[in-house]
Amino acid sequence: VLSRVPGAKTHLVAKDLTPVASDTVLTIQPTTTFADCPQLDVICVPGGVGTDALLNDEETLAFLRKQAKTARYVTSVCTGSLILGAAGLLKGRRAACHWAWRDMLGLFGAIADPGRVVRDGDIITGGGVTAGIDFALVVAAELAGEAFAQAIQLGIEYAPAPPFDAGRPETAPPAVLAAVQRNMAALLPKRRADAERAAARL
Amino acid sequence: VLSRVPGAKTHLVAKDLTPVASDTVLTIQPTTTFADCPQLDVICVPGGVGTDALLNDEETLAFLRKQAKTARYVTSVCTGSLILGAAGLLKGRRAACHWAWRDMLGLFGAIADPGRVVRDGDIITGGGVTAGIDFALVVAAELAGEAFAQAIQLGIEYAPAPPFDAGRPETAPPAVLAAVQRNMAALLPKRRADAERAAARL
Numbered sequence: 001v002l003s004r005v006p007g008a009k010t011h012l013v014a015k016d017l018t019p020v021a022s023d024t025v026l027t028i029q030p031t032t033t034f035a036d037c038p039q040l041d042v043i044c045v046p047g048g049v050g051t052d053a054l055l056n057d058e059e060t061l062a063f064l065r066k067q068a069k070t071a072r073y074v075t076s077v078c079t080g081s082l083i084l085g086a087a088g089l090l091k092g093r094r095a096a097c098h099w100a101w102r103d104m105l106g107l108f109g110a111i112a113d114p115g116r117v118v119r120d121g122d123i124i125t126g127g128g129v130t131a132g133i134d135f136a137l138v139v140a141a142e143l144a145g146e147a148f149a150q151a152i153q154l155g156i157e158y159a160p161a162p163p164f165d166a167g168r169p170e171t172a173p174p175a176v177l178a179a180v181q182r183n184m185a186a187l188l189p190k191r192r193a194d195a196e197r198a199a200a201r202l
Numbered sequence: 203v204l205s206r207v208p209g210a211k212t213h214l215v216a217k218d219l220t221p222v223a224s225d226t227v228l229t230i231q232p233t234t235t236f237a238d239c240p241q242l243d244v245i246c247v248p249g250g251v252g253t254d255a256l257l258n259d260e261e262t263l264a265f266l267r268k269q270a271k272t273a274r275y276v277t278s279v280c281t282g283s284l285i286l287g288a289a290g291l292l293k294g295r296r297a298a299c300h301w302a303w304r305d306m307l308g309l310f311g312a313i314a315d316p317g318r319v320v321r322d323g324d325i326i327t328g329g330g331v332t333a334g335i336d337f338a339l340v341v342a343a344e345l346a347g348e349a350f351a352q353a354i355q356l357g358i359e360y361a362p363a364p365p366f367d368a369g370r371p372e373t374a375p376p377a378v379l380a381a382v383q384r385n386m387a388a389l390l391p392k393r394r395a396d397a398e399r400a401a402a403r404l
Contacts, residue, residue: 003226010226147377156369159364168361172352
């Protein structure tokens, strides 16, 4: 969505140009590095399994703090908001996050918000994974106007029709929620320890 | 979504392992080749700007025909259904496609269906771009049962809340629709010529 904003130049920024494995079959190929990246108008920190490793990665956090000083919008999707928090960019600000990890925002002085897209001044954050589409359309409208955002929406035929109503803890069948929470629980101790350590550095 | 199906082994299959540029900043890194790919339980042909080049690519079409003989499900998202059509796999079958290109399915003897996810026997097809999420949850339920599909939906927090209702030609503001149709019109002559040439080969 964001790369379709008229005039946008989109970068995938990482420490170096080594392809980054995701938790699926997809690999992300960075297009520039922290060192070579220009000052950005919009920064967006994505979420995912890589979050834990970045919560205490001073090189990443310093890059975000430097970019945030001049960016028009500081943004994230999913657990990316935890990294913004670890960089000290969410103190006293409302932010969204994936439902399973949202309460950790409080460790960084942020106000966890259950909204799918949450705006607090120049900070715009999206909820879990697929909230990224709704989030990006909101950012596109902010950057280029509603008509352009709507043209992008029509181009990607975004008229969602989920076959089930299980996308939120409040609506998922209880047995499904319990199963997903069991899986998440396996990740919790490490992520919480990493987040607490990051919070202690602020 | 599909890579999260329990026990699934997901491949990104291409002629060779050269990274494939998309029409965004993202690059797709194939994980196997036509020659090395095992017989698949599910084939899914994606859509996008690369469609035109594949409509008359005999190596790709032969690969799809060979896989389709033994696959449990032959599937596509967006303009991928045009490639299934060009491979001769949609004769007399109902199929979905991106709204702007859907009527081209008729060239291949398929029955264009405006549904977001369309099932006709062992053929399951999705509409434009983002229909891929709805489509994949339907396929996941077919492969692993509804509870697993719902767990995937909860994991990716798929409770969409589009900021605008512009995702279909029927709901988009007329000026937005006209602007998108102007952009699509620039692509139309080549794609239609490629599709007609492919249809003549069947």
